[in-house]
Amino acid sequence: MLRRKFSLLFIFFVLSAARVLGQAAASPFASIGIGEPFSAANAQNQGMGGIGVSNYSFYYINNMNPALLVFNRLTSFQFGMMGEQRTQTASTSAITEKSGSGNLSYITLAIPIKPGKWTSSVGLQPSTRLNYRLAHTDAIGPAADSVGVTEEGTGGANTAYFSNGVAITKQVSIGLKFAYQFGSIENKFSNYFILPNATISPQIKETTYVTGFQFSPAISVHLDSLFGANYLLNVGAVYDFGTTLNAKFTLWQGRYNGGSIVDSTTLINQASGQVTLPQSIAGGISFGNAYRWVLGVDGYYADYSQFRDIAGKNPYTANQWRLSAGFEITPNPQSLTSYLQRTTYRTGVSLENSPYLVNGAAVRDFGITFGMSLPVSRSCSIDWALKFGKKGDKTVNTIEENYLKLYFGITFNDQWFIKRRFD
Helix, strand or coil, rough: CCHHHHHHHHHHHHHHHCCCCCCCCHHHCCCCCCCCCCCCCHHHHCCCCCCCCCCCCCCCCCCCHHHHHHHHCEEEEEEEEEEEEEEEECCCCCCEEEEEEEEEEEEEEEEEECCCCCEEEEEEEEEEEEEEEEEEEEEEEECCCCEEEEEEEEEEEEEEEEEEEEECCCCCCEEEEEEEEEEEEEEEEEEEEEECCCCEEEEEEEEEEEEEEEEEEEEEEEEEEECCCEEEEEEEEEEEEEEEEEEEEEEEEEECCEEEEEEEEEEEEEEEEEEEECCCCEEEEEEECCEEEEEEEEEECCHHHHHHCCCCCCCCCEEEEEEEEEEEECCCCCCCCHHHHHHHHEEEEEEEEEEEEECCEEEEEEEEEEEEEEECCCCCCEEEEEEEEECCCCCCCCCCEEEEEEEEEEEEEEEEECCCCCC
């Protein structure tokens, strides 16, 4: 019965993914390049500050390091959603702007081909999101007339992937992730004259559709039974090759009168081009005591000097790096009398440097997270994480963003392909 529900849920969420992947809260920081990057971390990893390059689990799929898939000896299905609230404040104004949204953050299925030796995983998740709206006025003409300018952006890239983790020895496993990137990015620029009876508003719309593959090899080294006890030390690393995505570019121009379109024309239709994504590397180390607790640290670096948009330009002015640390504890996983003893508790912190400068200064993102996994049955759980953070500093960058993100996930585990034996 569980297996049947498992399959139906997977089909349902795959079919519904296209409608919910595209939603994200508005942010001026998401107006650069192909949008704000999404983490591959699931709800469990998010509760630990987003770490996951080295810390494995027998019950949860690791989307961050494919080499750790070998520890999934049960067939696992996970899906997660994220809700967020963002508030932007500028140094030049006491006015704040708020926006909120919810979106699907991952769907993933892992199947052990040979338990403990080889596990494969497939999944779908967003990789970048573009969602912003900027408005300002410009002076024109000798009469000091002015024109209102609105810039808007929506869309982003998604990732469908196929990952494999293979054990080379008892201590070493390797992995490889094949990712297919696809998505549409749209930018709109509108003008309107701030004059009595002025109703004409020209608009330009740029649409870029990208597709392409990206490959990520990975490794994990794990040592157990340290110090004469059941202590575990794990080290992991993942390298994302830089890649060039195929792109189709369309440029549309139109005029509106009182909200109704007057005329329009397509200046460029499906012109071919390329978008270059940078290479990146992530590493992590974790230490723990069997199923009870684990402490870990991750580092990440991406060289955005390699990025090129379809026009061959690089809008990024810095490289991206991130440091994260997290801790989780399950007081007594085998407890038969206390539900709270079987619950897993998590916390973590993260500091990230964004790949651009605002007002000539670096934009830093600091967050604190908390999370829990609530057991539903012997091997299934409801998972959630809460992140409080601040991006930018209005005293340095002239604008800052305070946010609250809630991650919610459900994990199903089951044993498939059992070879029945009869006496």
